[in-house]
Structures are given as C-alpha cells and as structure tokens.
Amino acid sequence: MDRIFSGIQPSGEIHIGNYVGAIRNWVRLVDRYDCVYCVVDYHAITIEYEVALMQKRILDTATILVASGLTPDKCIVVVQSHVPEHTELAWIFNCVTPIGELERMTQFKEKAKQHRQNINMGLLDYPVLQAADILIYKAGYVPVGEDQIQHVELSREIARKFNVRFGDTFPEPKVLLSDAPRILGTDGNAKMSKSLNNAIGLLDPPEAIREKLRTAATCPHRQRRSDPGHPEHCNIFTMHQAFSKPDQIASIDRHCRTAGIGCIECKEILFKNMVEEIGPIQDRVREIHKRPQYMIEVLKSGADRCKAIVTEVMDEVRTKIGVKSEWMS
Ligand code: AQP
Numbered sequence: 001m002d003r004i005f006s007g008i009q010p011s012g013e014i015h016i017g018n019y020v021g022a023i024r025n026w027v028r029l030v031d032r033y034d035c036v037y038c039v040v041d042y043h044a045i046t047i048e049y050e051v052a053l054m055q056k057r058i059l060d061t062a063t064i065l066v067a068s069g070l071t072p073d074k075c076i077v078v079v080q081s082h083v084p085e086h087t088e089l090a091w092i093f094n095c096v097t098p099i100g101e102l103e104r105m106t107q108f109k110e111k112a113k114q115h116r117q118n119i120n121m122g123l124l125d126y127p128v129l130q131a132a133d134i135l136i137y138k139a140g141y142v143p144v145g146e147d148q149i150q151h152v153e154l155s156r157e158i159a160r161k162f163n164v165r166f167g168d169t170f171p172e173p174k175v176l177l178s179d180a181p182r183i184l185g186t187d188g189n190a191k192m193s194k195s196l197n198n199a200i201g202l203l204d205p206p207e208a209i210r211e212k213l214r215t216a217a218t219c220p221h222r223q224r225r226s227d228p229g230h231p232e233h234c235n236i237f238t239m240h241q242a243f244s245k246p247d248q249i250a251s252i253d254r255h256c257r258t259a260g261i262g263c264i265e266c267k268e269i270l271f272k273n274m275v276e277e278i279g280p281i282q283d284r285v286r287e288i289h290k291r292p293q294y295m296i297e298v299l300k301s302g303a304d305r306c307k308a309i310v311t312e313v314m315d316e317v318r319t320k321i322g323v324k325s326e327w328m329s
Helices: 016-029 051-067 085-094 099-103 106-114 121-135 146-166 206-214 235-243 246-257 263-289 292-321
Strands: 003-008 034-039 076-079 141-144 174-177
Touching: 003 016, 003 121, 016 034, 016 051, 016 141, 016 174, 016 235, 016 263, 034 051, 051 076, 051 263, 051 292, 076 292, 085 121, 085 146, 085 292, 099 121, 099 146, 106 121, 106 146, 121 146, 141 146, 146 174, 146 292, 206 263, 235 246, 235 263, 246 263, 263 292
Parallel strands: 003 034, 003 141, 034 076, 141 174
Antiparallel strands: none
C-alpha cells in the first residue's frame, strides 16, 4: 500500500475548515492507504503560544482525530516531537533548500504580517520541517486543504534536490485535495483559521454554532430577502456543499438564485446538517475524555510504530550524506 502523511497543528481550537478540508478526507483514505497522521507541535511553536496550554492542546487535537475515526486499528496517530528524527531530517533538508524558495511562500508572507513582532527562523523554515515530516515516511500522497498546496510542492522540490545530490532516496509526494479544500471564516473574507476570530469550532455546542451561523457573512450581493442570491459568492453555500446532501444543495442553489429561500432559512438547514454530522464526533470526544489513559496508549504506540519506520530511513539518509560512522553502531 502507498503511504499517506498529513499533519495538524495544536495551535488552537480545531474548526470545521480543518475537519472538511483535511480530517474527514483523512478518514476516507485509511482503507486504501497506509496512513500516518501527526499532531505537529513543533510547527505550532513558530508563533506565540501559551506554554502551559500546549500539552492540553496536543491531547485535545489527537483526541479529535481519534474521535473522527482515525483509530489505531486503522492508521497511526502520532505527535511530531515524540519522533525527533523529523527535526533531524529537517536540518539535513535545510542544507539543500534555497532560502529564496522559502521567502516566496505565501503562508510565510501572511504569517510574517500577522506576527510582525516575532518573525523567527522557524516561521521561514516551516515548510522544510513539513517536507521532513512527509518524506521521513517516504509518503507518496499528502491530503491537505488548498492553503497547503504550495508547501507540498516545495517538498517535491526538496525531495528532487536531495535525490540529485545524494542519490535516489525519496518519492515526490502529491497533494490529495478534499471535496471542500477551502472554507472561509464566518467573516466571509479570510480562510477559516484557528488564530483568527472567524472559526466554527468542531467542538462548539450546537447553540454556539447556531449563533455563529446567524451572524455569518452571506452573498454580498444579496441585501434584501427579495434579492436573488449568488451561491457561488456565498460562504454559507460552500459550507452546504461540505455538509448537506446533493438534493438539498441543488434545491438551495435553485431557490437562492430566485429568492425563493431566505438566508435565515438556508442557515437553519445548514445548522441541522452540520450538527448531525459533528454531533457523533463530539459524543466520542466525551467518551474518550472518560478514559484519559486511552489517548496516552494511542500516542505511545503511535510513536513506537513510527520509530520502526523512521529509524530505517534515517539510517539510509545518514549513510548517503556521509555522516554515518559505522563504529558508532
Ligand atoms: N479554512 C480551511 N478550509 C479547508 N482546509 C483547511 N485547513 C486549515 N484551514 C482550512 C486544513 O487543515 C489542515 C490542518 O491545518 P493546520 O492546523 O496545520 O494549519 P493551518 O492551515 O494553518 O490551519 P489554521 O486553522 O489556519 O491554523 P492557524 O491559524 O494556527 O494557522 C491542513 O491540511 C489545512 O490545509
């Protein structure tokens, strides 16, 4: 089976953009691929964060993955810092990655604007660590949201540069997009993000979700109930495409265009469908919380299973780049 790798940062509350853009797709892939899904905590320290909250965020993020269906019988769930070989390989990749490639990354430019007081090397180097995360498992496919396409393309380039310099070692990983690769925030402007105040949390209680949807931006061209809407310009419609059934989507599309349905009614249908889908995940999170030892076992066994893979790959890499001293083993 081909291998898949993807990661998620424990940088805040996981939201429905993370869910439909990544996690739900990850679940759909476990039967066809050998999957490694990672809570990328070393990526999350590239921005300001609360040290005291980090352990909880790591566990909460991993719990959501398992509760969404990524159970250890189907895939590996692991924490990045539990497998230090990721950062070792990132250092080696640093030495084949041109700085200019990193400076042109859209996410770096955006994060640098967002965090002007803390533009650190980690922020610039983020995609190199991401390339190491993927390539240390020799993963062929990386299921991500649209915002991560550029980074996965850079991992292909890093793999190519390493292979040319040191001999064929790594595959060139390909992006797998979900059917909802870009969900905007409730502001209808920016990508839904953990760090912007525009997200619907996957674990938000139903009433909080209803309230966030009530005030969420809709089609900007529709000012009054009687105005025909343009679903292609409406983030609520994008969310319908992610959460509603095909016949409902078609009906909303038709009735919105003719002003046959108002935004309030449209949002209520979305609310019901959203809660129907994420409610069972919230229930499973509550169940897992009753057995805290369970997540510890999942993550310890995840790290053990990854160790077996990465030890072999790092041995090959150290040999190829000429730093392996036989007399040390
Ligand atoms: N709005 C989104 N729509 C679709 N997919 C999304 N993803 C993130 N936001 C959306 C996808 O979720 C996966 C995990 O993302 P991440 O946590 O590693 O980092 P991110 O993309 O930076 O997510 P956030 O929420 O925007 O976090 P912050 O605010 O901390 O930067 C990825 O596959 C991503 O594409």
